[in-house]
Structures are given as structure tokens and as C-alpha cells.
Amino acid sequence: MSAATSRTYGILAEFETPADVMHAAEQVRDAGYKKWDVHTPFPVHGMDQAMGLKNSVVGYFTFVGGATGLTLGMSMIWFMNKFDYAIVVGGKPLFSPLYAFPVSYELTILLGAFATLFGMFALNRLPRLHHPLLKHPRFRGATHDKFYIVIECVDSNYSGVETKALLEKAGGKHIEMVEE
Amino acid sequence: MDATADRMAVKVAAPPAELEREPLVLKHRSLAWVSDTVAGIAEGKTPTWWWAAFVPSFLGMLMCFLMIGYLFSTGIGVWGLNNPVGWAWDITNFVFWIGIGHAGTLISAVLFLLRQKWRTSINRSAEAMTLFAVVCAMIFPAIHVGRVWLAWWLFPLPNSNGIWPQFRSPLLWDVFAVSTYGTVSLLFWYVGLIPDLATMRDRAKSAVRKFCYGFFALGWTGSNRHWRNYEKAYLLLAGLSTPLVLSVHSIVSFDFAVSQVPGWHTTIFPPYFVAGAIFSGFGMVLTLLIPLRTLCKLEDVITVRHVELMGKVILATGSIVGYAYGMEFFIAWYGGNPYELYAFKNRAFGPYWWAYWTMISCNVISPQLFWFKKIRTNIVAVFILSIFVNIGMWFERFVIIVTSLHRDYLPSNWGYFKPTIVDILTFVGSFGLFLTLFLLFIRFLPLIAISEVKGVTPLADPHHPLGGSKGGHH
Numbered sequence: 244m245s246a247a248t249s250r251t252y253g254i255l256a257e258f259e260t261p262a263d264v265m266h267a268a269e270q271v272r273d274a275g276y277k278k279w280d281v282h283t284p285f286p287v288h289g290m291d292q293a294m295g296l297k298n299s300v301v302g303y304f305t306f307v308g309g310a311t312g313l314t315l316g317m318s319m320i321w322f323m324n325k326f327d328y329a330i331v332v333g334g335k336p337l338f339s340p341l342y343a344f345p346v347s348y349e350l351t352i353l354l355g356a357f358a359t360l361f362g363m364f365a366l367n368r369l370p371r372l373h374h375p376l377l378k379h380p381r382f383r384g385a386t387h388d389k390f391y392i393v394i395e396c397v398d399s400n401y402s403g404v405e406t407k408a409l410l411e412k413a414g415g416k417h418i419e420m421v422e423e
Numbered sequence: 424m425d426a427t428a429d430r431m432a433v434k435v436a437a438p439p440a441e442l443e444r445e446p447l448v449l450k451h452r453s454l455a456w457v458s459d460t461v462a463g464i465a466e467g468k469t470p471t472w473w474w475a476a477f478v479p480s481f482l483g484m485l486m487c488f489l490m491i492g493y494l495f496s497t498g499i500g501v502w503g504l505n506n507p508v509g510w511a512w513d514i515t516n517f518v519f520w521i522g523i524g525h526a527g528t529l530i531s532a533v534l535f536l537l538r539q540k541w542r543t544s545i546n547r548s549a550e551a552m553t554l555f556a557v558v559c560a561m562i563f564p565a566i567h568v569g570r571v572w573l574a575w576w577l578f579p580l581p582n583s584n585g586i587w588p589q590f591r592s593p594l595l596w597d598v599f600a601v602s603t604y605g606t607v608s609l610l611f612w613y614v615g616l617i618p619d620l621a622t623m624r625d626r627a628k629s630a631v632r633k634f635c636y637g638f639f640a641l642g643w644t645g646s647n648r649h650w651r652n653y654e655k656a657y658l659l660l661a662g663l664s665t666p667l668v669l670s671v672h673s674i675v676s677f678d679f680a681v682s683q684v685p686g687w688h689t690t691i692f693p694p695y696f697v698a699g700a701i702f703s704g705f706g707m708v709l710t711l712l713i714p715l716r717t718l719c720k721l722e723d724v725i726t727v728r729h730v731e732l733m734g735k736v737i738l739a740t741g742s743i744v745g746y747a748y749g750m751e752f753f754i755a756w757y758g759g760n761p762y763e764l765y766a767f768k769n770r771a772f773g774p775y776w777w778a779y780w781t782m783i784s785c786n787v788i789s790p791q792l793f794w795f796k797k798i799r800t801n802i803v804a805v806f807i808l809s810i811f812v813n814i815g816m817w818f819e820r821f822v823i824i825v826t827s828l829h830r831d832y833l834p835s836n837w838g839y840f841k842p843t844i845v846d847i848l849t850f851v852g853s854f855g856l857f858l859t860l861f862l863l864f865i866r867f868l869p870l871i872a873i874s875e876v877k878g879v880t881p882l883a884d885p886h887h888p889l890g891g892s893k894g895g896h897h
Contacts, residue, residue: 260891285878299655323587363656370641388454
């Protein structure tokens with residue numbers, strides 16, 4: 244194993260089970276690290292707490308998207324069927340929120356869904372096709388059946404010896420450095 | 424596996440035998456087994472059965488396109504449509520295909536919100552089925568307009584006439600409902616695929632596969648900071664898809680219910696159409712997955728319990744549909760409108776009696792066999808009954824559309840619709856299109872949600888001995 248250099252991204256520790264990685268994550272959290280992450284093949288329930296993470300804010304994106312869709316639908320129909328080219332059908336009102344509802348409702352869902360998806364991408368900083376971890380040969384297990392903790396070198400608490408000792412004590416195997 | 428076996432030896436207080444459920448993944452398979460088995464289907468040599476299914480499907484798809492080309496070059500007269508039956512197989516096929524899609528969304532969204540963990544083995548393929556069914560469904564209303572080159576007038580785009588679409592029409596609501604449904608289903612399906620595409624990327628041997636899966640996996644690393652937003656987004660998309668799926672078939676039913684035609688103008692249509700759509704969709708899911716679980720050796724993931732649960736959904740929705748058929752007759756009599764009553768008598772005993780009774784036998788009578796556990800757990804019986812559901816639901820739409828139109832108010836207007844060979848071949852060909860897309864999906868993408876199936880095994884539970892828990896509380 245090489246020591247940390249300026250070209251080092253972080254330190255990687257492997258775990259066999261979700262319980263092991265969760266207990267280790269609690270110890271990393273309690274040691275005060277900020278720039279670190281747990282990588283698992285599926286979402287492990289309780290991990291957000293173990294990492295000390297708050298609730299996700301994707302919902303705000305969904306709300307803004309949905310509200311935009313509803314407003315857009317209603318104003319589009321008002322503009323098209325009442326304002327720009329009034330179409331009289333069966334003596335009915337030129338605009339009513341009732342007949343405009345189905346289309347506005349669909350647009351609420353459509354824009355809400357797009358906002359959810361792109362909001363999630365923005366919060367996760369995805370797509371990011373070239374990540375240092377993806378070049379690491381052991382890391383392939385993260386989408387298969389292994390669990391990892393990665394602590395980045397830029398974390399203010401990071402120190403080559405102590406961080407490695409912490410991960411070893413927490414039960415991490417194959418502790419290796421990840422190059423940038 | 425040794426480590427797993429060691430951990431299994433840890434004694435835990437097991438629930439009493441009668442409360443124990445059959446596990447979702449049989450034979451205590453490991454996490455690695457799940458990715459190896461599911462991803463393995465899309466890797467390696469193409470099996471012979473795949474080609475045997477793909478070649479006829481592909482030819483069927485070409486036939487469908489050929490028929491559509493003939494329709495475009497000649498005109499709507501190549502179909503059997505004429506006054507008084509101006510909608511027949513085209514709209515029947517549209518409603519049939521869009522209805523099939525609904526089971527995919529029900530499985531992926533509604534069962535997700537209801538925390539039904541068994542959905543994980545079937546949701547990916549059911550969602551793919553939804554997408555491909557929507558593709559087939561969109562073809563029919565698009566080609567039935569006659570002058571297809573003007574179909575873009577359906578969209579709110581500025582044109583040289585300076586005129587806009589008329590938003591009071593349920594037909595226009597349908598354009599928005601179906602296109603939103605197709606788009607949101609695609610987004611939902613893709614979000615679910617991202618972690619599994621990353622699995623495929625990390626297993627890929629060739630540079631081309633690595634690039635393609637890697638490109639669409641967007642650099643997914645399984646980071647828990649990402650999972651946190653991902654799971655919230657997935658939950659929100661499920662929450663958006665649930666009212667969407669209910670609205671889509673309600674709006675499809677408005678195409679009929681908002682009109683004045685006896686036999687169409689009924690308020691029961693929206694819930695009855697939604698129940699029928701879920702019924703037909705589960706029929707198609709079973710028709711596709713029962714052969715697939717054997718051909719792909721997935722019996723431990725798509726278990727008999729899954730098949731049985733789907734049988735129960737078919738029984739429930741089939742009974743709702745049967746109730747709706749009865750209630751329509753009751754209201755036709757109770758409402759005191761002679762035209763309405765005649766339309767319903769004519770359905771059951773008029774010239775299309777054969778279609779009506781085919782519908783009743785397939786949709787109301789045969790699903791009642793699912794009351795028996797012996798039948799629900801008999802794979803061959805379920806497969807045969809699922810095909811009856813498909814047939815019955817096509818006939819339901821045919822009965823609603825054609826029998827209501829062929830005899831309206833004036834007897835001098837009455838007629839009898841017969842399909843032409845072009846009608847028939849276009850519909851048969853649409854199955855070719857559907858199966859071609861589905862087979863390509865099986866060959867190139869993981870047909871079971873790998874990460875989700877892993878997540879419902881005890882190995883994924885940090886509080887379970889198999890998940891590594893030592894019994895202590897933390």
C-alpha cells in the first residue's frame with residue numbers, strides 16, 4: 244500500500260455484510276468525518292441514520308415541477324381556447340377549470356416526474372462517468388455483493404495512519420488507497 | 424456461501440410455523456447468485472429459444488408495418504369501417520393495448536406504495552411490458568385518423584390556420600393522458616434500471632458493452648448519499664404514477680362515456696375500465712412470465728407464490744369487472760331509457776351475441792377458478808387461464824365499441840361490422856411488434872430488478888442474522 248499523495252482520492256475498506264458496514268459507518272460518523280460515503284449494492288435500511296444523513300430534499304423539486312405543470316396546463320388552455328382563438332362549443336363557457344382539468348392534471352404529473360428525475364440527478368451530481376472509484380479493481384463488488392466505506396483525503400479529519408486504524412478497528416478488510 | 428451457512432447457524436427466535444411466509448427468493452440464495460443469474464440471462468450466447476421466438480415476432484412486426492404502409496397509401500377504406508361503425512378494431516386494439524400496460528404500473532407503483540415486497544421479482548419485466556404495450560397502443564389512434572400527415576394537429580402547436588386544439592374533447596385529453604403515461608412509465612423504468620445497469624457495466628467483458636451499460640448507468644457507484652435521494656425519487660415517482668395510471672384509463676373511458684351513444688354514456692365506465700385494465704394486464708404479465716421463468720431458470724425468483732398472488736389479483740379485478748357488467752344491465756333497466764335498454768339487450772342477444780358471451784366466459788366465469796388454491800398454484804392452469812383473460816378483454820372492448828355503434832337510434836342506420844384481412848393482420852402484427860421489443864429487452868437488459876431483489880432477501884437486512892447481525896441492538 245502506498246501512502247497518501249496529492250493524487251490520492253481516498254481510502255477504501257471492504258465489508259462482507261450490511262450489518263458490518265452499518266456498525267462501521269456509525270463509528271466513522273462518530274469520529275467526525277464529513278467527506279465519506281458508504282457504497283452498497285442495494286439501499287441498506289437504517290444507513291442514513293448510521294451515516295447521520297438528513298431526509299432527502301427531492302420532494303421540493305417534485306412540488307415545483309408539479310405546480311409548474313398545473314399552472315402551465317390551465318394557462319395554456321385559457322390562452323388557446325378563450326383568449327387567442329375563442330372556440331365556441333355547444334354554448335358552453337369559453338374557459339372553465341373543469342374541462343381544463345384532465346389535461347392540466349396530466350401535465351402536473353409529467354412535469355412533476357421530470358423534475359423528480361432531474362432533481363435527483365442534480366442532488367447526486369450525476370451523470371459522472373469518470374469517478375476514481377470506478378477505476379479501482381476491488382470496487383466492482385459494490386454493485387455485486389460487497390459493501391464499502393470510502394473516506395476522502397480532502398476530509399479535514401483525514402490522517403493516513405489514524406483513518407486506516409479506524410477502518411481496521413471497525414472490521415474493514417482489504418483497506419486500500421484509491422488513486423485519483 | 425460458507426460464510427452464509429455459518430451465519431445461518433446462529434439461533435434466532437423464529438416465528439411460529441403458521442406465521443412464517445414462504446421466502447421471496449427460494450433456497451437461501453446468496454446476493455452474488457442474484458446478480459449472476461439475472462445478469463447472466465443478458466450475457467453469454469443467445470439461446471435457441473430466443474431465436475425461435477424472435478424470428479416470427481420480427482416477421483410479424485414487419486407485417487404490421489406493411490399493413491400500415493398499405494393503409495397510408497390507400498386510405499381507411501382498406502379496413503372494414505363504414506357507417507354506422509366508424510370505430511372498430513382500431514380503437515378496440517388501442518384500448519386493449521393501453522389496458523395491458525396498466526398492470527406494469529400497478530405492480531411497479533401501487534404495490535410499491537403498499538409495501539408489497541413480492542413485486543420486486545416481476546416489476547422490471549412488467550414495466551417493460553407496459554412500455555411496449557403503450558408503443559403498440561399509440562399506433563392505432565395515430566393511424567386511424569385517416570390523414571396521418573395531419574396528426575400533429577392533435578398537439579398544441581402553432582399552425583398556419585392560426586387555430587388551436589379544442590380542449591373540451593375527451594379525445595384530446597386522451598392524447599395528453601397516453602403520451603404522459605408513456606413518458607412517465609419510461610422515466611420510472613429507467614430510474615429503476617440505473618443501479619442494475621451499473622451491475623451490468625461492472626460485469627461487462629467487452630469494451631462496447633462496458634461503454635453502453637456504463638453510459639446509461641450514468642456513473643452509478645451505489646453511494647449511500649445517492650441511494651438516499653434515489654429512494655426518495657423512486658417513492659415520489661411511484662406516488663405520481665399511481666394517480667396517473669388511474670387517470671389514464673379513466674380518460675380512455677371518457678372517450679366513450681362523455682358521448683351520447685347508448686351503451687357508452689354511463690358513469691360506471693372509469694372505475695370499470697381501470698379494473699378491467701389491471702385485470703387484462705395481469706393476464707398478460709402471467710402469459711409472458713410463466714414461460715420465461717422456465718426458459719430462463721428463474722423458478723427461485725419468480726416463485727409459485729408470485730404466480731399465486733397474481734392469480735388473486737386477477738380474481739379480484741375479474742370479479743369487479745363481472746359486477747360492472749351486471750350493474751350496467753341493471754342501470755339500463757332501472758334508468759328507464761329505452762335506447763339504453765335496447766343497446767344492452769342487443770349486446771347479449773343481438774347479432775354480436777357470440778362476442779358478448781365469449782367476453783362473459785373469459786372475464787367473469789373462468790377467473791372464478793382462481794378461488795381454488797390448487798388452481799392458483801398450478802402453473803399450467805394459470806397460464807391457460809391467463810390467455811383466456813387476454814382473449815376476454817379484447818372482446819370486452821370489441822363488444823363495447825362495435826355493438827353500441829352498429830345499431831343506434833334509427834333502424835335505417837343499422838349495419839353489421841366485419842373486419843377485413845388488413846384489420847386482422849395489423850392487429851396480429853402488433854403482437855409481433857410487442858414481442859420483438861420484449862425479446863430485445865430480455866436479451867440486453869436485466870429482466871429482474873437485481874438490486875431490489877437483493878434488498879428483499881434476509882441477507883440485506885442488517886438486523887437479521889443472515890445480514891450479519893450479531894443479535895445486539897445498536
